[in-house]
Amino acid sequence: MLIGFMNSLRLLPRRILAFVIRDFRLYVSYRMQFFLRILSVLTVVTILFFMSKIFSGFTDPRFSQWQDPLPSWLTGLAVLSYFMTGFQSLANSIRQEQMQGTLESVLLTPINLPGVIVASSAWDFLETTFFSSLYLFFGWLLFNVHYRGSFLIALIFLLLTTLVLGCLGILSASFAIVFKRGDPFGIFLGVGSALFSGVFFPTQLLREHAGAKLGSISLLLPATYGLDGIRQVLIQGHGWSEVSQPLITLLIFLAVLLPFSLWVFGKAVKKAKREGSLIQY
Amino acid sequence: MSAVVTPNLSPAHQERDSGVAIRVSELSKTFPVPFARVRALFRRTSKKPVEALSNVSLSIKSGEVFGLIGRNGAGKTTLTKIIATLIQPTTGSVEVLGCDSVRQDESVRRLIGLATAEERSFYWRLNAIQNLMFFARLHGMSGREAKRRINQLFELLELNEVAQRRFGELSTGNKQRLAVARALLPNPPVLLLDEPTRSLDPLAAERMRELIQSLSRKQAVSILFTSHNLAEVETLCARVAVISRGRIRGVDSPANLRMLTQNTERVRITLRNLSLAELKTALSNKVSDFQVEETKERIGVLFTRQPEDDSLDATLKALHKMNAIVLDIETQRATLLDLLTQYETEDE
Numbered sequence: 039m040l041i042g043f044m045n046s047l048r049l050l051p052r053r054i055l056a057f058v059i060r061d062f063r064l065y066v067s068y069r070m071q072f073f074l075r076i077l078s079v080l081t082v083v084t085i086l087f088f089m090s091k092i093f094s095g096f097t098d099p100r101f102s103q104w105q106d107p108l109p110s111w112l113t114g115l116a117v118l119s120y121f122m123t124g125f126q127s128l129a130n131s132i133r134q135e136q137m138q139g140t141l142e143s144v145l146l147t148p149i150n151l152p153g154v155i156v157a158s159s160a161w162d163f164l165e166t167t168f169f170s171s172l173y174l175f176f177g178w179l180l181f182n183v184h185y186r187g188s189f190l191i192a193l194i195f196l197l198l199t200t201l202v203l204g205c206l207g208i209l210s211a212s213f214a215i216v217f218k219r220g221d222p223f224g225i226f227l228g229v230g231s232a233l234f235s236g237v238f239f240p241t242q243l244l245r246e247h248a249g250a251k252l253g254s255i256s257l258l259l260p261a262t263y264g265l266d267g268i269r270q271v272l273i274q275g276h277g278w279s280e281v282s283q284p285l286i287t288l289l290i291f292l293a294v295l296l297p298f299s300l301w302v303f304g305k306a307v308k309k310a311k312r313e314g315s316l317i318q319y
Numbered sequence: 320m321s322a323v324v325t326p327n328l329s330p331a332h333q334e335r336d337s338g339v340a341i342r343v344s345e346l347s348k349t350f351p352v353p354f355a356r357v358r359a360l361f362r363r364t365s366k367k368p369v370e371a372l373s374n375v376s377l378s379i380k381s382g383e384v385f386g387l388i389g390r391n392g393a394g395k396t397t398l399t400k401i402i403a404t405l406i407q408p409t410t411g412s413v414e415v416l417g418c419d420s421v422r423q424d425e426s427v428r429r430l431i432g433l434a435t436a437e438e439r440s441f442y443w444r445l446n447a448i449q450n451l452m453f454f455a456r457l458h459g460m461s462g463r464e465a466k467r468r469i470n471q472l473f474e475l476l477e478l479n480e481v482a483q484r485r486f487g488e489l490s491t492g493n494k495q496r497l498a499v500a501r502a503l504l505p506n507p508p509v510l511l512l513d514e515p516t517r518s519l520d521p522l523a524a525e526r527m528r529e530l531i532q533s534l535s536r537k538q539a540v541s542i543l544f545t546s547h548n549l550a551e552v553e554t555l556c557a558r559v560a561v562i563s564r565g566r567i568r569g570v571d572s573p574a575n576l577r578m579l580t581q582n583t584e585r586v587r588i589t590l591r592n593l594s595l596a597e598l599k600t601a602l603s604n605k606v607s608d609f610q611v612e613e614t615k616e617r618i619g620v621l622f623t624r625q626p627e628d629d630s631l632d633a634t635l636k637a638l639h640k641m642n643a644i645v646l647d648i649e650t651q652r653a654t655l656l657d658l659l660t661q662y663e664t665e666d667e
Contacts, residue, residue: 046425049459056456060442060449067444139439143501146403147457148428314350314397314406 046153053149054157061161079169083176086111101240103269109185110269112177114237116170117196117268121261123159123166124200125227128207129214131158136218141316151307155211187271191281195271198288199264203227205295206260212299212306215316227259235261263287340509340541341379341402346411348372348397348565371397372565375411381508382539384531386556386573388549388655390663394565395545399511402543403433415509432502433511436518438494443487447478447497450486451504458505472500475530477523491518499527510534510542516551528555549655559655563662577653578626585651586631588620593643601637606630617646626652 065072090108097105104110132155135141144154177183206227231237234244234256241262245253256262263284270276270284310316350369372394379385387395400406402413404424413420415427441450448469455465473479476496481489489497495518502510512531516524532555534540546552552559553573560570569576593601595611598618602609612619624630631648638645 052459052461053457056453059456060445060453063449064442064444138442139437140442142405142437143440143454144457145405146428146431146433147454148425148459149457150425308407311405311407312351312409314348314400316405 046148046150050153050157053153054160057157058161058164061158065161065165075169076172079172080176082115083112083173083181086115087177087181101242103273104240108177108181109183109273111238112173112183113185113269113272114265116173117199117265118231118235118237118261120166120170120196121199121203121231121264122227123162124203125207125210127159127162128155128204129210130162131155132211133214133218136214145316152303155208185272187273187275188277189272191278192268192271195264195267195281195285195288198285198292199260199267202260202264202288202291202295205292205299208299208303209295212303215303215306215310227261230255231259231261235259236265237261260288260291263291338381339378340381340383340416341377341385341543342414343375343377343398343402344412344414346372346375346398346401346413347409348394348401348406349409370565372401372408375562375565375567377560377567377570379541379543381541382535383558384535384542384544384556386552386559387543387545387562388547388552388559388659389562390659393562395562396513397565398562399433399513399543399545402427403431403511404428429505430507431509431511432505432507433513434495434498434502434515435513436495436498436515438491441486441494441497444485446483446485447473447489447493448482450497451501454501455504460505468504468506469500472503475503476500477526492520492523495519496523496527499530508540510540512542512544514546515544516546516548524551531555549659553655561655561658561662563659568662569658573655576655576658579658582625583623584626584653585621585623587647587649587651588634588638588645589647590618590620590638590643590645591616593618593638593641597641598638598643601641601643602634605633605637 087108090106090111093107097107099105132141135144135154135158141154145151149157174183174185178185234241236256241253241256244256267281267284267288270281274280307316348371350371375394375398377385387398389395397406401408402415402420404420404427407421415430418426418430420427442453445453451469451472452462452465455468456462460468473482476499478493478496478500481493486494486497495515499512499515502512515531516527519527528551531542531544535542544552544556557572558570559573559576561568561576569579571579590598595613595618598611598620602620606622606624609620609622612621620634622630622634635645
């Protein structure tokens with residue numbers, strides 16, 4: 039059993055490469071979408087630049103990360119799209135293979151279902167890394183947005199939060215395997231993260247204007263801590279000691295969610311294989 | 320078509336393999352109704368669980384082409400999918416070269432190749448080579464290894480001309496051949512072929528049958544072959560299992576299975592240069608019960624015999640003695656179709 043596991047691990051990079059090449063080829067078979075997406079990122083960054091000028095000099099001094107809203111929005115959008123990929127791509131990869139009818143032929147190869155999920159979401163991460171970086175790149179190149187602090191710490195925050203959201207993604211994938219559609223995690227996290235985790239405005243405003251109960255929703259979302267940590271590092275230039283609180287919170291999320299999500303996933307796969315519904319959609 | 324590669328059978332598997340490639344033991348599969356307990360809780364009516372297979376046992380020898388025939392919905396696909404580890408059985412077990420299909424599913428998948436007639440199992444916007452390269456990498460092959468194997472298979476299955484074409488642009492026959500090429504990619508010692516000649520033209524179908532025979536004879540690949548073309552099953556398969564409503568009704572050689580439904584054959588001899596009276600005299604002691612049909616200058620003789628008894632030989636000798644000219648001999652035996660029909664009627 040251990041030999042089998044080690045063998046699967048040894049072949050995982052080759053299998054990830056197989057999925058990345060496949061998805062790249064499928065992506066470039068629709069040539070226009072690549073250029074249109076770059077154009078849409080550029081348009082959004084430009085709009086945000088002009089919107090940020092409305093607030094120039096009017097920002098509440100309490101919100102230290104929001105003195106110039108443009109870098110906050112850009113980091114918010116870049117990081118949110120990355121988090122959402124971490125969360126959505128796992129379930130989407132299964133759902134897409136189910137709908138295309140290719141899941142069965144993939145599962146006939148000596149790759150296990152967790153391997154399929156990890157490998158088939160690799161392209162999504164590469165693609166999102168590129169487009170997320172474009173938000174920051176266009177901000178720096180065209181609108182003089184400068185980032186400070188350690189990029190390494192920011193990267194650790196990014197990876198950690200993506201891992202936590204990946205665990206929720208595994209729960210979502212489990213849901214997709216059993217129920218096929220109507221994933222509640224997707225609805226909650228998709229809408230919830232944009233509204234409650236501080237992508238477009240400080241989370242403190244929620245508590246002030248919507249009440250403590252509604253405001254405390256942001257505390258339940260891992261994206262809140264990830265965004266806060268990354269902004270503290272890139273915008274305020276904070277180091278390890280200042281970002282320890284969001285870092286520890288994310289580690290606790292990971293310690294709880296990782297074993298739980300893997301357990302649920304194992305149950306879902308077993309149920310689908312028993313019912314013969316693994317390839318249905 | 321000729322194959323020159325040997326299947327990926329590890330020494331461990333060769334040792335474990337004592338002449339049996341696939342062993343199916345007391346296999347049953349009932350598809351449960353999803354969320355039956357929740358439905359019951361809310362007193363919602365739900366469908367009954369579907370029993371797809373019931374107590375199925377069979378074994379396929381190494382290097383054997385084993386046929387599985389039955390009507391649509393008889394359980395052929397469910398059995399194939401359980402062997403291929405895609406579905407778990409309710410009870411019973413399947414072993415492929417000594418590996419259990421549930422506990423050692425990854426090992427089983429290394430040993431089998433499955434070709435189905437399902438067109439949606441490929442990526443339609445990728446070309447034929449790109450599709451196979453993807454699956455070859457999932458099997459753990461390096462780029463160079465995969466290219467070499469794909470070239471070999473394209474040559475073997477005459478796919479070179481369409482190698483650069485998108486899957487969606489291929490003809491149904493070529494799609495089918497590509498599915499067989501994919502099944503052969505890892506050089507598996509066990510092949511599961513689900514109607515591999517269904518969409519092929521007669522010549523391509525014949526070449527596919529030659530390939531199947533060559534894989535079985537030269538490389539000892541064990542093949543589970545399902546088809547609705549019963550003549551093809553008779554030609555290719557050493558043994559055939561008849562499945563009806565999830566139960567195996569018989570496993571034997573096609574000839575022996577035919578005998579199960581009718582153990583006699585009807586013989587018709589067409590001849591000339593003999594009068595009706597002469598004919599009756601010639602046959603009176605040779606064949607107990609015969610009928611005669613007379614048309615212009617020809618006479619048709621019909622009689623029933625046990626297969627391989629000497630009545631045909633004796634009749635021909637007698638006719639020869641009377642200087643009759645034999646123009647044609649036809650025999651009508653029971654077919655596998657008769658057997659399938661008989662089982663279906665019994666089940667109803």
